[in-house]
Amino acid sequence: MNLFDVYSIYPIEIIKAHRSELWDKDGQKYLDLYGGHAVISIGHTHPHYNNKLIEQINKIGFYSNSIIIKEQHILAEKLIELSGLKNHKLFLCNSGAEANENALKLASFHNGRKKIIAMKNSFHGRTSLAVSITDDEKISAEINKNHDIIFCNLNNHDEIINQIDENTCAIIFEGIQGVGGIHIPARELLIKAKEKCKRVGAVFIMDEIQSGYGRTGNFFSFQDSELMPDIITMAKGMGNGFPLAGLLISDKIEAKKGLLGTTFGGNHLACSAGIAVLDVIKNENLIENSKRLGEYFFDQLKSLKKIKEIRGMGLMIGIEFDFEIKNLRDNLLIKHGIFTGFSGKYILRILPPLNIKKEEIDLFIHALNIELN
DSSP states (O other): OOOOOOOOOSSSSSSEEBBBBEEEETEEEEEEEEEEEEHHOBBBBBBHHHHHHHHHHHHHHHOTTTSOOHHHHHHHHHHHHHOOTTEEEEEEOOOOOHHHHHHHHHHHHHHOOOEEEEEEEOOOOOOOHHHHHSOOGGGGGGGGOOSSSEEEEEOHHHHHHHHHHHHHHEEEEEEEEETTSSBBBOOOHHHHHHHHHHHHHHHEEEEEETTTTTTTTTSSGGGGGOOOOSSSEEOOTTTTTTTTTEEEEETTSSOOOSSSOOOTTTTTHHHHHHHHHHHHHHHHHHHHHHHHHHHHHHHHHHHHOOEEEEEEEEOOOEEEEESOOOOHHHHHHHHTTOEEEETTTTTTEEETTTTTTTHHHHHHHHHHHHHHH
């Protein structure tokens, strides 16, 4: 049986990994500056993470949410400690798309409305409602196009604020647009939008799926301001490769039995992965490391030529060029053994593990300098 051919892939088979390093089946070594779309937060095969999973699978890997799962409560307590969001409740699921799907559904349950405001160049997932708020016609089928969605230009304050009215169910922002090119929403805009949402009864949602969990130098990217979203969605680095996602839901939104549900979300093994991630983030000061090495990364990039613009926060970085970067990205991988991502035709997207080392950043800067000269 053949696989359904929907991915563009490199002819590389990775069989071993540690921290930010990867090895293929031929023994070739690579540097991972992309973490599989920002998923690898604490590095590959971290010993504490591995031991937690092994310990848990030897007890029980899965049972449904029809019983007490102690690990869910431990995860919630550790998440409150690191994020500081004491007035939010946790709902666990499996993926970023599922988290956003549930966030929008929950918003509609809360206020009985349908209109959703999203941003142009956004990406929120590929399930029915999540893809309808994703600004990409290529991945949206006809069946996804019956929702009441309005797309606004990110950081056009007047356009966005004027769209928020008594018919609005929710507005959703990415903490930092990832697929859309590493664009940061203005903090003043976010605060004004949240204030308007409060006045008209709309729900304010922050998608921190890619930008959360310490990546930007705060636990969530919005925490460099006084903003407090009604719902925060998260996934990616939450499980360091194990499928795990969640919503943080403010106290103003009431829980009712059967309102949301999931078969696999919050299972014993997934929660153990999530607990291990939070342990490592705390014990190894990875939020501070992300901030410090992000600043170092930016400083080193500024010394290079032919870069049009550098954007981002912490270890979520976009490097924009005035030429198409496909060949550059291929050369970084094939000639220098460095995995990077991209956002469109002109932007390299850098999303390394949060425990990356300075020496590894230097390897990338050296390789990039060679390719640009």
